[in-house]
Amino acid sequence: MSYAQYLRQLLRPLGVYDVESRYLGGELESEGLALDGVEGVLDELQREANLATAQDWGLERIASLLRRRPPAATTKAMREALAALLRISGDSFTLEAINDTIAGCGVIARVEETKEPGTVEVYFPDIPGIPPAFDEIDKIISDIIPAHLLIRYxxxxxxxEQLERNLPTWVDIAEKAPTWEELQTYVEPGTQE
Structure with a gap:
């Protein structure tokens, strides 16, 4: 229902106004159109002001508050990454909270404590070799992990054995024609260890 219709319904029971007359009807239509426009702007503002529903400029404004933009390809992933970064507080430096934040940013990595004091180890369980865009991933992880800790990757x-299982003969390798880097990280989907 448009606001013009709503205004007519609101005034009709009073019995004083002829809401269908040319003069008053025109006034109600113009006021209704203005209120319809305000409603559209308010709907967009309400959507973009809430991280759970933001789709466009709301996400960009929240991301601009942070030092680095999270590596998220979709709107949903960006919402989750921003929520993970915004959850960081003074008590967010437990190992569980750090791993949760890193995962929430879309980085597939795990952080573990080492026996060496002041040192943590970061590994990528589902990514063989050095992950693509590692320089950016390193910056994100360095921003999340407390500065006093040494990070080892x-x-x-x-x-x-895995190579022989995935590509048992030289013919199989020749058919794929991988580079040495591709061969070092060649893992069939679902065969990670």
Whole structure:
């Protein structure tokens, strides 16, 4: 229902106004159109002001408050990443909270404590080799992990056993024609260890 119709319904029971007359009807239409426009602006403002529903400029404004933009490809992933970063507070420096924040930012990494004091180890369980865009991932992780901790990265590569299982013959390897870097990280989907 438009606001012009709403105004007519509001005034009709009073019995004083002829809401269908040319003069008053025109006035109600113009006021209704203005209120319809305000409603559209308020709907957009309400949507974009809430992180859970923001789709466009609301996400951009929240992201602009942060030092780095989270690596998110979709609107949903961006909402989750921003929510994870905004959850960081003075008590967010437990290992669980750090891993939650990193995962929430869309980085597929895990942080573990080491036996060496003041050192944590970061590894990428589902990504063989060095992840793509590692420089950006390193910056994001460095921003999340407390500054007094030394960060060591652990990367894994395919073993000969896994390679023989995935590509049992030289013909199989020749058909794929991988580079050495591709061969080091060649893992069939679902066969990560």
């Amino acid at each position: 652990r990367f894994w590569f395919i073993t000969w």
